[in-house]
Amino acid sequence: MNLKALYSLSYGLYVVASQKQGKLNAQIANTVIQVTSEPPTISVCINKQNLTHEFIMESKVFVASVLSQDTPLSFIGHFGFKSGRDVDKLKDVNYKLGESKAPIVLDHSLAYLEAKAVNQVDVGTHTIFIGELVGGDVLGEGEPMTYAYYRQVKRGTTPKTAPSYIK
Numbered sequence: 001m002n003l004k005a006l007y008s009l010s011y012g013l014y015v016v017a018s019q020k021q022g023k024l025n026a027q028i029a030n031t032v033i034q035v036t037s038e039p040p041t042i043s044v045c046i047n048k049q050n051l052t053h054e055f056i057m058e059s060k061v062f063v064a065s066v067l068s069q070d071t072p073l074s075f076i077g078h079f080g081f082k083s084g085r086d087v088d089k090l091k092d093v094n095y096k097l098g099e100s101k102a103p104i105v106l107d108h109s110l111a112y113l114e115a116k117a118v119n120q121v122d123v124g125t126h127t128i129f130i131g132e133l134v135g136g137d138v139l140g141e142g143e144p145m146t147y148a149y150y151r152q153v154k155r156g157t158t159p160k161t162a163p164s165y166i167k
Contacts, residue, residue, distance in 0.1 A: 011147035015065040015079050015105040016044055017095075018055035024103045026089050027052045028080035030147045032064040032113070040133040042113055045126045051084040056129055060117040061100035069143040071108040073154055099135050111138045 017026035031045035044064060046053045056062050067076070079089055095103040098114040105112075115131025 007148070007151075013067045013071075013076065013145040013147055013150050014044075015067065015109070016046065016052060016062055017065070017090075017103045017105060018052055018059055018062045019097075019100070019102045020055040020058045022101075023055070024090050025051045025055050025084035026079055026103060026105060027084070028076055029064070035130060040136075041118075041130060042115055042133065043128050043130045045123070045128045047126050049125075053127060056117060057120075057127075059100070059102070061102045061115065061134075062117065062129060062131060063098055063100070063102045063104050063112055063114045065105040065109040066111045066113075067145040068108050068110050068140070069145045069149060071145055075108055076150070076154075106139060109139050110142055110144055112136060 011030040012032060014029050014032045015026050016029040016032065017024065019025075027046075027050055029044055029046065031043075033043055035041040035043050042064065044062060046056060052062075078093075082089065090103055090105075094106040096106060098104050098112075100114055100116065102114065104114065112135075113133055114135035115129075116134050117129045117131045119130040121128040121130070
């Protein structure tokens, strides 16, 4: 089987954030999708080893900020290749707290979707969190970053904990 066939699936690139007892964390994710429009529901797939996973499991809230195509690689790398256990990922990043007290990343974001996790599915190394929207807004105009653009134009790489990682 040629797993590179998975590269033909379309993804976006997002900063997914959550909170736990007043602590904040965020990471890059490419697996945010709309599930239904009524009620407005999205899902995100997060690696069980990630601190964001721990925060969503406990608080049952998450925010997905939609990144613009012109987002610098260094910004993506800051959220994608470092652990919130080692660094404060939101230091020097423009954000505001949403209704759920989870951070909404404003830098390089075109929109955000804030959700309350209402269900979860264990898929081995990851959990799919299903969340009903409690907030969302358009923050700016521009083209959203796709994962294909990130890989092909920006020459970005995929961390081993990402659902789309292929050896």
